[in-house]
Structures are given as structure tokens and as C-alpha cells.
Amino acid sequence: MILAIDIGGTKLSIAAFDGPCMARRESRATDAAGGRDWMLAQIREIVTAWQRDFTFERCGIGFGGPVNFAAQRVVLSTHVGGWRDFDLCGFVSSLIGAPAIMDNDANVGAIGEAEFGAGQGFSPLFYMTLSTGIGGGIYADGRIWRGADSYGGEIGHMTIRPDGPDCLCGARGCFERMCCGLWLQRDHGKPAKELMQEPAFVERYVVDLALGLKAAIMLLNPQRIVIGGGIGKAGDRLFLPLRAELRRQITSWSGARIDVVPAALGDDSVLYGAAALAVLPPA
Ligand SMILES: [Zn+2]
Numbered sequence: 001m002i003l004a005i006d007i008g009g010t011k012l013s014i015a016a017f018d019g020p021c022m023a024r025r026e027s028r029a030t031d032a033a034g035g036r037d038w039m040l041a042q043i044r045e046i047v048t049a050w051q052r053d054f055t056f057e058r059c060g061i062g063f064g065g066p067v068n069f070a071a072q073r074v075v076l077s078t079h080v081g082g083w084r085d086f087d088l089c090g091f092v093s094s095l096i097g098a099p100a101i102m103d104n105d106a107n108v109g110a111i112g113e114a115e116f117g118a119g120q121g122f123s124p125l126f127y128m129t130l131s132t133g134i135g136g137g138i139y140a141d142g143r144i145w146r147g148a149d150s151y152g153g154e155i156g157h158m159t160i161r162p163d164g165p166d167c168l169c170g171a172r173g174c175f176e177r178m179c180c181g182l183w184l185q186r187d188h189g190k191p192a193k194e195l196m197q198e199p200a201f202v203e204r205y206v207v208d209l210a211l212g213l214k215a216a217i218m219l220l221n222p223q224r225i226v227i228g229g230g231i232g233k234a235g236d237r238l239f240l241p242l243r244a245e246l247r248r249q250i251t252s253w254s255g256a257r258i259d260v261v262p263a264a265l266g267d268d269s270v271l272y273g274a275a276a277l278a279v280l281p282p283a
Pocket of ligand 1: 156157167168171172177
């Protein structure tokens with residue numbers, strides 16, 4: 001069996017896979033105040049209980065924050081304290097007595113959608129998670145393109161409004177600052193899910209959303225863009241105006257396709273990707 005772990009800003013999900021089939025799954029809301037120790041205790045509790053039924057041969061992890069892939073260390077978490085330079089794979093590996101491998105959750109989500117979801121057969125594929133924060137993953141020719149230092153695809157902190165409001169990263173007007181769920185809620189006083197029901201709001205929102213996605217389209221000419229995360233579930237209410245706005249913003253001489261679709265695996269893109277990452281040949 002393969003153990004898959006998705007550590008996000010708002011929830012922790014764990015699944016057991018038998019090949020490509022998910023055999024068991026459990027999800028818990030993240031206790032941000034509990035920090036790293038709380039999260040590790042949850043993982044230990046769930047995995048220890050499952051070990052009565054399963055033997056895990058490998059583990060894949062998607063972590064909600066920057067990961068140094070070459071060193072296999074968490075860089076830090078912007079949502080939860082205590083993760084800086086943490087050897088998460090070492091912790092999980094000693095728990096299950098088998099190897100573990102991790103990457104940031106956007107890259108892992110990209111693998112999940114590319115191998116099992118809406119990105120199957122599309123290369124290059126750009127995957128974007130649009131939820132509490134924004135992350136991106138570039139998947140081409142059967143592997144993730146990570147760049148020189150594991151930071152490839154980090155579209156969330158690209159500036160789209162130079163005079164925009166301050167972002168948590170220290171810059172202004174970042175794509176994530178303008179479009180992610182955390183800031184939509186703070187700026188507009190209601191959850192993104194409700195805002196996506198309001199056509200007038202969506203009409204304005206897709207202008208910024210398209211500014212960010214346009215950069216990915218012009219730079220990568222992806223065969224397809226898959227959007228996951230909570231806001232990606234808004235359906236045609238979001239995707240129809242978004243495609244129209246992209247067509248408006250992208251210069252007419254560019255023949256780059258505008259193929260933007262929601263994730264097919266819903267909340268489980270990262271879990272499927274983690275299971276696939278665990279058995280992929282080393283990058
Ligand atoms: Zn930023």
C-alpha cells in the first residue's frame with residue numbers, strides 16, 4: 001500500500017492507495033494554533049491506527065508551503081508555525097518504516113491531475129490551486145518542472161497590481177493577494193464561495209484572475225490549464241467569464257490556446273498526486 005498525505009493551510013488529508021485505487025481516506029480541519037506538533041500528532045494517530053490493516057511500502061506528501069525538493073526539507077509554512085527546515089519525510093519514514101518523498105502541494109496537485117484527472121494526456125500542463133492561497137505547478141513530458149531551486153511555478157507571488165495592497169510576502173499586489181480565498185474573505189467580508197455566486201463580483205474578479213493566468217499562457221503555452229482548490233469548484237459561473245476575459249486580454253496575434261478547466265479530482269488532486277509521486281522515478 002501507498003500512504004498519501006496532504007498537509008494544507010485549512011485541512012490535513014490522509015489516504016491509503018492500493019495502486020491507483022484509494023482504499024481509505026480521512027480528513028481533519030487544521031488547528032493552526034496547534035502548529036507543527038499538532039499536525040504531526042494527527043498524522044501519527046491516523047497512520048498508527050491504519051497500520052493494523054495496511055503495510056505501507058512508500059509514502060508521498062504534498063506540503064502546503066515551499067519545499068526544497070532536492071534536499072527534501074520543508075522551507076517553511078506561511079499558515080502554521082514551527083515548520084522551518086523540518087525533515088517531514090524523516091518523521092513519516094520512521095513512522096511507517098519505509099521511504100517517503102514530498103513536494104509542495106501545487107506540484108503534487110499537478111501530478112495528480114496530470115496522471116489521474118483533467119490533465120491526462122495534456123503536456124505541458126499548468127495546474128493552479130486557487131483556494132486559501134494560490135500555487136502553481138508545471139508538468140511536462142511526465143515530470144514536474146521545478147526550476148533551479150524548487151521555486152518554479154510559484155505564480156502566487158507574481159505582481160499583477162504594482163500599486164495594489166500589501167501581500168504577506170512583503171511585496172504589493174501579488175496575484176495571491178488579489179485573488180486568493182483568504183484575502184477575498186478579508187477584503188469583502190464573506191467567503192469566496194458566496195462571492196462566486198454574485199455575477200457582478202465575478203465580472204471584476206476575473207480581470208485579476210486572467211492577468212495572472214495570462215502570464216502562464218504567454219510564458220508556457222500550456223496545452224491545458226487545470227484549476228483546483230475551493231474556488232476552482234465555482235463551475236461555469238467562474239469559468240465562462242474567465243475564458244472570455246482571457247480572450248480579451250491575450251493579444252490577437254498569439255495563437256496560444258485558452259483551455260482552462262476545473263480540476264477533475266476535487267479535493268483529492270493532492271492525494272492522488274502524492275500517491276503517484278511516491279512511485280515516480282527520482283527526478
Ligand atoms: Zn506576495
